[in-house]
Amino acid sequence: MGGKDVLVETRDLTKRYGTRIVAVDRVSLTVRRGEVYGFLGPNGAGKTTTMRMLLGLIRPTSGAASVLGRAPGHPESLARVGALVEAPALYPYLSGLDNLRVIARYAGVPEGRIAAALEKVGLTDRSRDRFATYSLGMKQRLGIAAALLKDPELLILDEPTNGLDPAGMVDIRDLIRSLGSGERTVLLSSHMLGEVEQICDRVGVISRGRLIAESTVEELRGKGALLVVAKPLEHARQRAEQLLGAERVEVHDRTLRLDADPATAGQINRELVGAGIEVAELRPMERTLEEAFLAMTDQKGESNVG
Amino acid sequence: MLASFWAEMLKLRNRPAAWVLLLVSLVLSQVFNYLVPYAGYLTADNERAAERILMSTMPENFIPNSIGGFPLFAGALALTLGAVSIGSEYGWGTLKTIMFQRPRRMSVYAGELLALAVAVLAIVVSIFALGALTSSAIAASQSESMDWPPLTEIARGVASGWLILMMWCVLGAMLAFLFRGMALPIGLGVVWILGVENLVNVAAPLLDFAEALQRGLPGVNAGSLVSALGGGSDTPGVNSAVDGTQAALVLVAYAVAFVLIAAFALQRRDVT
Ligand SMILES: Nc1ncnc2c1ncn2[C@@H]1O[C@H](COP(=O)(O)OP(=O)(O)OP(=O)(O)O)[C@@H](O)[C@H]1O
Ligand SMILES: [Mg+2]
Numbered sequence: 001m002g003g004k005d006v007l008v009e010t011r012d013l014t015k016r017y018g019t020r021i022v023a024v025d026r027v028s029l030t031v032r033r034g035e036v037y038g039f040l041g042p043n044g045a046g047k048t049t050t051m052r053m054l055l056g057l058i059r060p061t062s063g064a065a066s067v068l069g070r071a072p073g074h075p076e077s078l079a080r081v082g083a084l085v086e087a088p089a090l091y092p093y094l095s096g097l098d099n100l101r102v103i104a105r106y107a108g109v110p111e112g113r114i115a116a117a118l119e120k121v122g123l124t125d126r127s128r129d130r131f132a133t134y135s136l137g138m139k140q141r142l143g144i145a146a147a148l149l150k151d152p153e154l155l156i157l158d159e160p161t162n163g164l165d166p167a168g169m170v171d172i173r174d175l176i177r178s179l180g181s182g183e184r185t186v187l188l189s190s191h192m193l194g195e196v197e198q199i200c201d202r203v204g205v206i207s208r209g210r211l212i213a214e215s216t217v218e219e220l221r222g223k224g225a226l227l228v229v230a231k232p233l234e235h236a237r238q239r240a241e242q243l244l245g246a247e248r249v250e251v252h253d254r255t256l257r258l259d260a261d262p263a264t265a266g267q268i269n270r271e272l273v274g275a276g277i278e279v280a281e282l283r284p285m286e287r288t289l290e291e292a293f294l295a296m297t298d299q300k301g302e303s304n305v306g
Numbered sequence: 307m308l309a310s311f312w313a314e315m316l317k318l319r320n321r322p323a324a325w326v327l328l329l330v331s332l333v334l335s336q337v338f339n340y341l342v343p344y345a346g347y348l349t350a351d352n353e354r355a356a357e358r359i360l361m362s363t364m365p366e367n368f369i370p371n372s373i374g375g376f377p378l379f380a381g382a383l384a385l386t387l388g389a390v391s392i393g394s395e396y397g398w399g400t401l402k403t404i405m406f407q408r409p410r411r412m413s414v415y416a417g418e419l420l421a422l423a424v425a426v427l428a429i430v431v432s433i434f435a436l437g438a439l440t441s442s443a444i445a446a447s448q449s450e451s452m453d454w455p456p457l458t459e460i461a462r463g464v465a466s467g468w469l470i471l472m473m474w475c476v477l478g479a480m481l482a483f484l485f486r487g488m489a490l491p492i493g494l495g496v497v498w499i500l501g502v503e504n505l506v507n508v509a510a511p512l513l514d515f516a517e518a519l520q521r522g523l524p525g526v527n528a529g530s531l532v533s534a535l536g537g538g539s540d541t542p543g544v545n546s547a548v549d550g551t552q553a554a555l556v557l558v559a560y561a562v563a564f565v566l567i568a569a570f571a572l573q574r575r576d577v578t
Contacts, residue, residue, distance in 0.1 A: 091398065107407040
């Protein structure tokens with residue numbers, strides 16, 4: 001599957017639990033080399049389940065996936081993937097440093113890399129304390145350090161800013177951005193739109209197990225619309241319908257909402273004024289990602305049970 | 307597999323629970339094999355009984371003394387070691403962390419088994435070494451001569467002890483893989499070793515089928531192996547239901563079966 005620049009590809013990836021729960025439902029997504037891909041969805045959408053399948057921890061019920069050109073879980077692909085899935089799971093009785101030494105041994109990487117990884121997440125001076133004594137945010141940082149040990153081509157991070165305070169979130173987001181700036185590819189899940197908007201190049205939106213959109217952040221936000229306040233309103237509406245077609249014109253709150261590229265605002269203004277209409281206001285309406293997201297996921301507090 | 311083995315050793319070496327189990331095995335073996343008999347010797351009211359008790363603690367008997375507790379209490383501790391070291395990986399979720407590092411599941415598993423085998427060997431050797439030390443101390447204090455068993459006998463004792471404890475240890479590990487935790491495996495394992503096996507032993511003289519069943523039980527075969535190496539049948543858990551060779555073969559068969567069942571479960575099931 002996929003070309004050389006497609007690092008992760010899934011085709012109709014599906015995971016069922018029992019007969020009722022479809023945790024992941026025919027997801028087909030593509031992550032390309034060098035991008036920071038945001039996997040966005042509400043709680044229970046199937047993000048973690050998808051990532052587990054990509055790491056070979058759980059087997060798909062049906063469908064296929066390839067990671068770095070291999071089946072998920074293949075030692076040669078795992079060797080180039082760093083991951084943090086759900087809460088960082090490390091040994092409570094070991095120090096941060098010893099935890100990373102254990103991971104380094106499993107991963108087959110030299111222990112010399114540990115210091116740099118600790119430095120990157122800002123844990124150097126607490127590295128000799130036991131993991132059990134770490135705060136939630138410190139545990140999360142150590143989990144990220146563990147994911148960095150292999151100096152991986154692909155980073156799979158499941159809600160990496162979980163449990164961090166605002167300053168910590170900023171740190172980690174900056175870190176992820178810088179990690180993902182070069183050739184490295186990051187697949188990151190989140191339920192926070194702002195986060196995805198800030199650090200991701202492309203987004204896959206998942207809801208109730210389904211991938212409902214996959215696009216760039218800009219595309220997802222939508223081209224937006226134009227809001228026009230004009231007099232007489234009815235006359236303006238007719239003129240706009242002639243220009244754009246009836247289905248692209250709506251009236252809300254005595255305001256025309258035109259489904260048109262904001263770049264065409266000047267032209268539309270000329271047309272309306274030319275038809276003798278007084279244009280009091282004409283401005284672009286940009287949907288926030290939040291609105292786009294809510295519209296798409298159509299949340300009614302349901303989950304993937306059905 | 308070697309990478310996994312060294313990672314596993316690093317974990318075990320730093321694990322307080324592993325050291326506690328080693329310490330408890332050592333303390334219990336010294337108390338039951340030497341301290342209690344020695345106290346009995348000091349307080350015995352007739353000379354011949356005292357002499358007999360003293361002889362039981364002498365270096366010539368240190369092999370059966372060292373492995374006398376293996377079918378029961380040391381076995382239960384070895385089972386706990388297996389259950390704890392595997393079961394806690396599920397409890398902490400660390401199994402998934404190590405499963406996406408690089409090695410295949412089976413090579414992680416092989417590394418885990420190898421590390422447990424080394425840990426069990428360390429326990430067995432420590433019990434033998436401390437037993438030898440205590441025994442020679444008693445002999446020296448009583449100015450008795452020290453007749454040590456030949457080295458080959460000692461090696462056979464260590465190997466048999468290792469086989470017995472390893473069988474219990476992989477039973478604990480297998481249960482931990484099956485139940486994905488450690489509480490239930492420890493509970494069930496201890497009930498089996500200290501409860502079920504004893505009940506069958508009690509029923510064996512009364513019922514034919516219980517006697518047939520008895521000869522197939524892991525604990526009974528462990529007891530028979532100890533008995534074949536000179537263990538007295540007055541020690542709890544030691545018996546002569548089957549001969550030594552058969553006992554060893556049955557133990558190997560159990561251990562292999564437990565290892566394979568666990569491998570099958572680990573390979574097939576999701577790691578969450
Ligand atoms: N082992 C399991 N057995 C049964 N159901 C499961 C199992 N794992 C996940 N699920 C179900 O699959 C669905 C997706 O879960 P998943 O953990 O992938 O969601 P998520 O997107 O990661 O959510 P969150 O943002 O809360 O982490 C949920 O309905 C969950 O209950
Ligand atoms: Mg999740």
